[in-house]
Amino acid sequence: MPGTYIPTDYFPVLVILLIASAIGLGALVAGILVRPRRPYAQKLTPYESGNPPIGEPRSQFSVKFYIIAMLFVVFDVEAVFMYPWAVAYDKLGIFGFVEMMLFMFILLIGYIYVWKKGAFNWE
Amino acid sequence: MDLPITITLMDIRAIVPELTLICVGLIIMLLDLVVKKKDLVALAGIAGTVLALFGTYKLYGVTDTQFVFSNMFVLDGYANFFKVIFYINLILTICISIKYMEIEKSSFGEYYALLLFATSGMMIMASAADLIVLYLGLELMALSTYILTGLMRKQPRSNEAAIKYFFLGAFSSAFLLYGISLTYGMTGTTNIKEIAFAISTLGIADNPIMYLGLIFMIVAFSFKVALAPFHMWAPDVYEGAPTSITAFMSVGPKAAGFAVMGRILMGAFGDMQAQWVTVLIPLAVLTMATGSIIALSQTNIKRMLAYSSIAHAGYILLGIIAGTPEGLTASVNYLMIYTFMNIGAFAIVIMLRSKGFQGENLDDYKGLAKSHPVAAALMLIFMFSLAGIPPTAGFIGKFYVFMELIGSGYTPLAIIAIIFSAISAFFYLRIVVYMYMKDAEQEIVLTQSPTMNIALAVTSVMVLVLGIFPSFLLYFVRYSIMGY
Numbered sequence: 001m002p003g004t005y006i007p008t009d010y011f012p013v014l015v016i017l018l019i020a021s022a023i024g025l026g027a028l029v030a031g032i033l034v035r036p037r038r039p040y041a042q043k044l045t046p047y048e049s050g051n052p053p054i055g056e057p058r059s060q061f062s063v064k065f066y067i068i069a070m071l072f073v074v075f076d077v078e079a080v081f082m083y084p085w086a087v088a089y090d091k092l093g094i095f096g097f098v099e100m101m102l103f104m105f106i107l108l109i110g111y112i113y114v115w116k117k118g119a120f121n122w123e
Numbered sequence: 124m125d126l127p128i129t130i131t132l133m134d135i136r137a138i139v140p141e142l143t144l145i146c147v148g149l150i151i152m153l154l155d156l157v158v159k160k161k162d163l164v165a166l167a168g169i170a171g172t173v174l175a176l177f178g179t180y181k182l183y184g185v186t187d188t189q190f191v192f193s194n195m196f197v198l199d200g201y202a203n204f205f206k207v208i209f210y211i212n213l214i215l216t217i218c219i220s221i222k223y224m225e226i227e228k229s230s231f232g233e234y235y236a237l238l239l240f241a242t243s244g245m246m247i248m249a250s251a252a253d254l255i256v257l258y259l260g261l262e263l264m265a266l267s268t269y270i271l272t273g274l275m276r277k278q279p280r281s282n283e284a285a286i287k288y289f290f291l292g293a294f295s296s297a298f299l300l301y302g303i304s305l306t307y308g309m310t311g312t313t314n315i316k317e318i319a320f321a322i323s324t325l326g327i328a329d330n331p332i333m334y335l336g337l338i339f340m341i342v343a344f345s346f347k348v349a350l351a352p353f354h355m356w357a358p359d360v361y362e363g364a365p366t367s368i369t370a371f372m373s374v375g376p377k378a379a380g381f382a383v384m385g386r387i388l389m390g391a392f393g394d395m396q397a398q399w400v401t402v403l404i405p406l407a408v409l410t411m412a413t414g415s416i417i418a419l420s421q422t423n424i425k426r427m428l429a430y431s432s433i434a435h436a437g438y439i440l441l442g443i444i445a446g447t448p449e450g451l452t453a454s455v456n457y458l459m460i461y462t463f464m465n466i467g468a469f470a471i472v473i474m475l476r477s478k479g480f481q482g483e484n485l486d487d488y489k490g491l492a493k494s495h496p497v498a499a500a501l502m503l504i505f506m507f508s509l510a511g512i513p514p515t516a517g518f519i520g521k522f523y524v525f526m527e528l529i530g531s532g533y534t535p536l537a538i539i540a541i542i543f544s545a546i547s548a549f550f551y552l553r554i555v556v557y558m559y560m561k562d563a564e565q566e567i568v569l570t571q572s573p574t575m576n577i578a579l580a581v582t583s584v585m586v587l588v589l590g591i592f593p594s595f596l597l598y599f600v601r602y603s604i605m606g607y
Contacts, residue, residue: 095130115187
């Protein structure tokens with residue numbers, strides 16, 4: 001009956017979760033209690049393989065990369081959808097074919113749109 | 124193995140209006156690539172909306188209540204009436220935005236396509252008979268409005284609004300999904316009718332997990348319709364977004380949110396009415412208080428109207444709290460009236476925006492009656508209506524909501540609402556005082572366009588006609604909700 005189900009099979013997962021958190025927290029707390037604390041300027045600088053750090057770690061880069069990445073995700077997901085469709089094609093029949101064609105048609109419009117807008121143009 | 128899904132012609136016919144809007148949206152995206160004049164794109168958008176409206180009208184004649192797509196999508200008077208609100212909202216928004224977006228140098232064809240997509244999302248929400256379909260429609264609406272909010276790319280204010288809206292919107296979507304999953308876990312279904320059936324047969328209306336799921340969903344919808352204390356995003360987003368989008372957002376997503384609220388609270392959680400009323404009453408009081416009191420100290424008209432729309436969400440909520448079909452009728456009636464008066468008010472705000480002049484400060488309205496008597500008179504009508512002064516439609520809307528509330532036995536709540544309504548009259552009438560009793564500090568140039576004039580004519584006439592002859596609209600609403 002819904003509402004009365006207690007997932008007993010997952011009890012070990014809960015135990016692992018608790019033990020893992022206890023070990024993680026315990027290590028941090030033990031470290032704070034045990035370690036000596038003698039900071040000086042040299043020690044507090046970020047570690048960059050021995051070199052003195054230069055500038056901010058974050059730097060600006062061109063928005064073009066974002067656009068390409070976004071378009072890649074869109075068409076990548078399209079391909080992901082097509083794999084199971086191709087595998088189950090004989091079972092899906094004409095219904096599956098029409099559905100996939102509609103899906104691809106809408107993406108095609110999007111493709112024409114981004115192309116014409118010059119999103120693929122690197123310059 | 125046979126495919127369990129079958130889609131019949133009946134299914135397709137039921138979603139013709141939604142399909143029309145999406146197809147026209149796609150066509151607009153392609154049209155935008157070849158057409159230089161954006162007016163034409165906007166007209167295509169209006170034509171598409173009229174086509175969808177015609178489709179809804181045709182379906183309205185055929186159906187009483189019809190479940191399609193394996194009971195996931197419902198076509199009834201309730202959904203159709205909300206769709207009419209969305210169409211009116213869409214057409215009026217397009218009308219007031221053509222010239223404005225040119226002035227803002229943000230006249231893109233995508234603007235109109237996104238408006239159509241957002242509206243089709245709202246329509247799916249209004250017709251959703253399943254929580255998953257509801258979520259789908261909500262995301263289609265929300266994603267489109269996030270982009271529309273940030274459309275003025277060169278303005279930091281617009282970008283900030285879009286980011287804020289996006290984060291808080293994503294947050295509220297998570298709340299909704301959590302609520303849906305809890306409800307699914309308890310009842311074993313996401314179908315609204317089956318949830319109601321499961322609650323009554325399993326007798327789990329008092330179950331705390333059920334209660335938690337209900338509260339999560341109410342929180343999510345409260346974000347969408349901007350009920351206090353989930354309203355924090357609204358003033359910033361309304362101020363930063365293009366003013367035409369502010370008008371669109373303050374009506375469309377709000378109406379869609381109330382549509383699903385009415386359907387889910389009364390449909391799925393009908394047996395838990397005692398529980399959700401206890402949640403909604405404090406929300407309503409807090410919303411009316413926040414909206415009415417904070418609006419008093421605003422100096423920017425867009426922010427002031429944002430707080431005013433928060434207060435109005437509180438009044439609309441009162442009809443749902445009443446918990447009767449009549450109460451819901453009053454709420455829906457109020458929403459329709461609110462559509463006209465709010466878009467009308469924003470249309471005047473847009474008219475004050477001209478090249479090199481923002482026109483968003485309350486001080487800019489000083490002496491408007493001398494230089495532009497017609498615009499000032501129209502603003503007067505909208506402000507009177509928003510404040511709820513007869514003979515405008517705003518009075519009728521409030522009157523029916525309060526009457527139903529008292530009829531259901533919530534007299535103290537109605538008294539609180541009337542007090543806040545009186546407080547809110549102050550900031551509406553302040554604009555009227557500025558326009559008619561103060562002297563202008565600078566010369567105001569109004570930006571006019573034919574479509575803007577049409578929108579203003581329609582909204583002002585409707586506000587007056589619905590105020591003087593309220594029974595027509597009320598009859599129509601009652602007839603629509605009858606089958607619900």
